[in-house]
Amino acid sequence: MLGGGILKGMAVTARNFVGSYFIQERMTTIQYPEERAPLPENYRNFPFLVFDGDDAHAGLRCVACQICEKECPPQCIYIVKSKDKKPDFVGKPQLYPATFDIDISVCMSCQICVEVCPFDAIKMDKVFELSRRERFDALLMQKAELAKSNEYYHQIHPTEATDVDAGLAAAAAAAAAKKKAVASPAPPTPPSNPNPA
Numbered sequence: 006m007l008g009g010g011i012l013k014g015m016a017v018t019a020r021n022f023v024g025s026y027f028i029q030e031r032m033t034t035i036q037y038p039e040e041r042a043p044l045p046e047n048y049r050n051f052p053f054l055v056f057d058g059d060d061a062h063a064g065l066r067c068v069a070c071q072i073c074e075k076e077c078p079p080q081c082i083y084i085v086k087s088k089d090k091k092p093d094f095v096g097k098p099q100l101y102p103a104t105f106d107i108d109i110s111v112c113m114s115c116q117i118c119v120e121v122c123p124f125d126a127i128k129m130d131k132v133f134e135l136s137r138r139e140r141f142d143a144l145l146m147q148k149a150e151l152a153k154s155n156e157y158y159h160q161i162h163p164t165e166a167t168d169v170d171a172g173l174a175a176a177a178a179a180a181a182a183k184k185k186a187v188a189s190p191a192p193p194t195p196p197s198n199p200n201p202a
């Protein structure tokens with residue numbers, strides 16, 4: 006029929022238009038900020054620093070190796086190493102960042118810092134409401150603001166955080182076994198008898 010395609014198209018449009026008022030799955034508009042659409046688990050925005058336990062300083066995983074600072078394409082990470090050391094997650098004394106800043110007005114959310122970190126110390130956050138009134142330095146996030154607990158990491162990326170915990174637990178167990186082997190080496194094996202009876 007002449008014009009049949011147009012009528013079909015208009016029927017689809019009308020169905021979707023009416024459906025957008027009454028069918029839940031088609032209601033794409035929500036009353037933000039009172040209502041919030043759930044973010045997918047792999048959503049990412051800007052990086053944050055993970056700490057274990059309750060103490061953001063003692064539990065901070067970052068050892069200030071500066072790999073992320075060197076690899077960040079727009080160079081928006083700034084780290085100053087500490088003068089002293091504190092134990093890392095296996096109890097080994099390590100440096101920590103005395104200063105760790107990220108200029109999120111420059112960060113492009115590429116996640117390269119996360120990929121290159123050998124200590125699972127930096128991960129991608131989901132917070133996106135970061136507008137500030139002040140312009141100067143307002144978007145320079147500092148260590149105190151960047152540090153977030155491992156529990157928080159589990160809340161926003163549960164699958165990834167569980168995998169990371171398993172990897173860290175395996176690394177800690179391997180380090181403990183190595184330490185034990187060094188502390189009490191196995192007795193030497195007696196030479197075998199060259200002239201057995």
Ligand code: SF4
Pocket residue numbers: 052076077078079080081082107111112113114115116117118119
């Ligand atoms: S996400 Fe990318 S741009 Fe942002 S701090 Fe990490 S490496 Fe730099």
Ligand code: SF4
Pocket residue numbers: 066067068069070071072073074084121122123124125126127
């Ligand atoms: S976040 Fe990771 S890569 Fe960056 S300085 Fe800390 S330990 Fe090194």
